Amino acid sequence: MKLLQYVFIIVVFLYLLLSTQCLAENVIVNQFKFDPLGAMKELAEVIDILNSKQSTHPDVHLNITQLVEKYGYPVQEYKVTTEDGYVLTMFRIEKKGPPVLLMHGILLSADDWVIAGPDDGLAYILASSGYDVWMGNARGNKYSRQHESISPEDSKFWEFSWNEIGVNDLPAMIDFVLETTSEKQLAYIGHSQGTTSFFVMCSEKPEYNQKISIMIALAPIAAIPNAKSPLARILAPYHYYANVLVKLFKIHEVLPMPVEYQYMENPVCEIGNGIICSTVLFMFTGFDYEQINQTNLPVIFSHTPSGSSAQQFIHYLQIINSGVFRKFDYGDNKNQAIYGSSKPPKYRLELVKAPVALFYSENDWFSDVEDVTNLQNKLPNVKEMYLVPFKKFNHADFLWAKDVKRLVYARITDVLKDSKSMKTI
Numbered sequence: 001m002k003l004l005q006y007v008f009i010i011v012v013f014l015y016l017l018l019s020t021q022c023l024a025e026n027v028i029v030n031q032f033k034f035d036p037l038g039a040m041k042e043l044a045e046v047i048d049i050l051n052s053k054q055s056t057h058p059d060v061h062l063n064i065t066q067l068v069e070k071y072g073y074p075v076q077e078y079k080v081t082t083e084d085g086y087v088l089t090m091f092r093i094e095k096k097g098p099p100v101l102l103m104h105g106i107l108l109s110a111d112d113w114v115i116a117g118p119d120d121g122l123a124y125i126l127a128s129s130g131y132d133v134w135m136g137n138a139r140g141n142k143y144s145r146q147h148e149s150i151s152p153e154d155s156k157f158w159e160f161s162w163n164e165i166g167v168n169d170l171p172a173m174i175d176f177v178l179e180t181t182s183e184k185q186l187a188y189i190g191h192s193q194g195t196t197s198f199f200v201m202c203s204e205k206p207e208y209n210q211k212i213s214i215m216i217a218l219a220p221i222a223a224i225p226n227a228k229s230p231l232a233r234i235l236a237p238y239h240y241y242a243n244v245l246v247k248l249f250k251i252h253e254v255l256p257m258p259v260e261y262q263y264m265e266n267p268v269c270e271i272g273n274g275i276i277c278s279t280v281l282f283m284f285t286g287f288d289y290e291q292i293n294q295t296n297l298p299v300i301f302s303h304t305p306s307g308s309s310a311q312q313f314i315h316y317l318q319i320i321n322s323g324v325f326r327k328f329d330y331g332d333n334k335n336q337a338i339y340g341s342s343k344p345p346k347y348r349l350e351l352v353k354a355p356v357a358l359f360y361s362e363n364d365w366f367s368d369v370e371d372v373t374n375l376q377n378k379l380p381n382v383k384e385m386y387l388v389p390f391k392k393f394n395h396a397d398f399l400w401a402k403d404v405k406r407l408v409y410a411r412i413t414d415v416l417k418d419s420k421s422m423k424t425i
């Protein structure tokens, strides 16, 4: 595991060098003012922190169930098996109210919804407003690395992208929630890949539209030809080679950080007001210093990342490159065998008939405003377009920003209330 950590750090620093925007924007200019005495002090502080090897934030060492209990909510854990044999973990903060299913993005997990803390975590906000909160985990993340017959050590386990998460995982979890609660419908809130997989589900299994009272999409992603993330832009034209490399070097699983590794001491995020960790986060999601909660960074980074399959990334690179929201591209011959056409078929967004609310922002390096507007035009039942009223708001701010409650979650609870009058068409 040590090796993986070093590889990750090297990749991140190469990326830092490549991404000129980050050099220009904030990191060096604003955060490091050249001041030799100050630098010595900083260095001493860094050494101190590394020597003490203890994060000072108590939540760093707590897992999701411990966190939820610490903040005074009941929490339950469930196992849900998909049609194709993956065993997924769901967490629930049970309340006598309408069920809401929260679905995380790529490399992330149910932790997303609680690690912002008791005041700002969406799971807590919804539970205290009386919703029965369910948090899903996609196949392959740290909570869902299990299958009835295939071991995660076997490359076969990892042969899925967000297509399979949409076609198999979401329906299994939705059916489980509706059966357990004896309800006919639930509200769905997804972030990033949690929205992509939802659009996949409703276009591939349109009968699921009926089971959704409202879908709230945070940083929605379908066709994203205008995604700005430098890493994605650099890699997208080479998605075919990325696929070959993955097969050659058997890199099927990306940044897994197994559970025992997750809760290590993590002082790195406490160095220099979290400069290292915030920069890593910004390089992937867009720069927004104002909204980063430095105190909370160690908690985020001790619970994130949580693992994904390499194919999930490759599938995103493919759609950035093609500009088309379509199924996984296996190459012309295999496409012909699987789809009956040399190019992968498009997802049919016109079949997403459940009511949808799109929440988006201007500094999101993945969900570009233009792409979200195009998505709005393709979806037949958009009830709400909400542009976050903060210019620098980025892709991850939807989960962890300092003002996320005021800027985003207040509107979510309003939309949930209004959704009583909305219908699937």
Ligand SMILES: *[C@@H]1O[C@H](CO)[C@@H](O)[C@H](O)[C@H]1NC(C)=O
Binding pocket: 063, 064, 065, 066, 077
């Ligand atoms: C969290 O940790 C506690 C105590 O070690 C353990 O009982 C529980 O199963 C863990 N929960 C998860 C989701 O890993």
Ligand SMILES: *[C@@H]1O[C@H](CO)[C@@H](O)[C@H](O)[C@H]1NC(C)=O
Binding pocket: 116, 117, 119, 120, 293, 294, 295, 296, 299, 401, 402, 403
């Ligand atoms: C920052 O996070 C900490 C928890 O780690 C929380 O107590 C604090 O209220 C947060 N600050 C803001 C401004 O959200």
